[in-house]
Amino acid sequence: MDTIDLAYVGRGLHEELVAYVADQEGYFEAEKVHVAIRDGIGWSAERLRRGAVIGLGRTLLSRLTDGIGWTALSVSTDHPLFWFLGNAEVQSMADLRGRRLAVHAAHSPPGAFARIVLRKHGLDPDRDVECVERHPGDYQMDLRHLRDGSIDAAYVGSTLSPEQVADEEGFHLLAWVGDHFQIPTVGVVVDPAHISLDSPALQGLVRANQRALELLFENRSRAVDYVAGFLDRLTREEAQRYYERYVEPYFLPGRVLDLTAVQHAVDTVAAELGVASVAADTIYMNSSAKYERESRNP
Template sequence: MVLPFWHSDSDGEVSQMRRAVSVPIALALFAGACGGAGTAPGSASSGGAAATATATPAPAPVDLQVSYSNVIGDELPLWATKEGGLFEQQKLNVTLQNIASAQGVPALIAGQTQFAQVGGSETLSANAGGADLVVVAQITGVYPFVLEVSSDIKNTTDLKGKKVGVSSVGSSSDIATRVALRKLGLDPDKDVTIVAVGSSQQRTAALLAGAIQAGVSQPPDSIALEEKGFHVLYDLASQKLPSANTSVVVKRDYLNANRGVVQRYVDALFLGIKKVKSDRAFGVQVLKKYFQSTDDKAMGATYEFYALTVTPSQPVPRPEQFADAQTTLGATNAKVKDYDVTKMLDQSFTKSAIDRGLDK
């Protein structure tokens, strides 16, 4: 929210002028009170003056550099907000950059971006290591993954000894993979070999090339994999387990100096989520643009999965979304294990948007 500017006069001539005109004005008001001619209350003139006196100036436009970590459906709310012109409605000129979380967090810390849509696990690790980042919204608060395996892997026993791909160690896909493997009764550090292969697209390519035999996936990549004989061994997505898969993150010093801008950014995301959930054609077109796809079936399935199943109407950041990341990373990092997650969550912006009905 931008507060009105308040001005005070220090110019002597202005003060003298005010004193000079005060007597005639007082006499005129006295004459009006005694029945003299004057402007009627409620007239257009008096109403216009009142409106001018009380109008709140529009916020000044702000240029923002914003990163997102992957070309995946998690980012649909961000893309929809951008493509729907909803940032501009909030006087925000947003430039989007695709920067992987491993580089996106350092870019945010260095001030190259002002907002980052990155994995909550990377944010947690950075803060435990001394950074001061704040999660102001959680646009993907559940695991959106299934564990895809090659056709020769029929059960958990078959998966033992195989290579399982993740984007990077400590990433959201790494946390999700370890959670899925434990659900299957496997030890991620002993029963399989976890391999960092890069982005979601690179993980899919590695699966198709046979460089890895398993990896978490989501639409539309999972659709392409299953057309090539891969199948789901474990479905995390259907369980809606809490996860900090994609967080909206800012530096604390930026937040403290620009609370109004942060609120406008979160407001825009709320409006983007509302629009994409209610306008399927728009959502599919947005996905086609960012995935550079003309496949109506795949993009339609991706829309149904993300817009209607994964994306929350109220993207409030909550401590339980970080529990798996803290447990997994904390097993080998005492600073992560002992870190107070609540210190890095600020729910005030999402709660303000909800209180004003932006999710309705």
């Protein structure tokens, strides 16, 4: 059996869902590949490049800033699952002006996305908002600080459901990043200098990834089970609404990217980081459909 490491670089449903489904459903075994799922959140790019990586945002920034030749073979979604959540007084993105916002570091992928969305709403993240940088975890400390008033808003990820938190706490959901900025964020990506793109283990991993996406798209009941497992504060009805809003339309099997749109997104991130952009077609193989066909016709 072929073996490959697969590292996630963030926590939450957004990063972990597809690999978890593939593992639980036995798709890796069916492809005759042993996939060791690793926690790479604190790993350097040099360590990450020895295996496959889920986080396309992290590797894109590495490509832009380090010049590592990361190549994405599969894209699970291009709608980042991050949200702006305001306290009782902050009811809109415009209300963030002059307020304290807990947010990821500016040169992290989620932080760069946050700054791009702030600019789309006419806010300069360096002048109009007091950005309180924090290391992301499960965002429970952000909720605590929203309650005690030490921050006015928080930029949170998919370890929680923002609608449910807002309803329970009397907060306000201000914006979902996916509504305002689309870019490939999770999938399967490798550095070809360390793992050949023709590696049987890598190809089996990609096919298993596609099968997991097929289940999420085609088997609504089972998919909602998985969402509920990640977000276990939700009722079944709330988990289904979350799935219908954030998963079903955007986590798609056999995805073929619009490279013109992706190039615009890559250019936007590069401009936010203040670095030169790179050609999207040198990063994204745009071949998910190829692997999807192979999985149906082994």
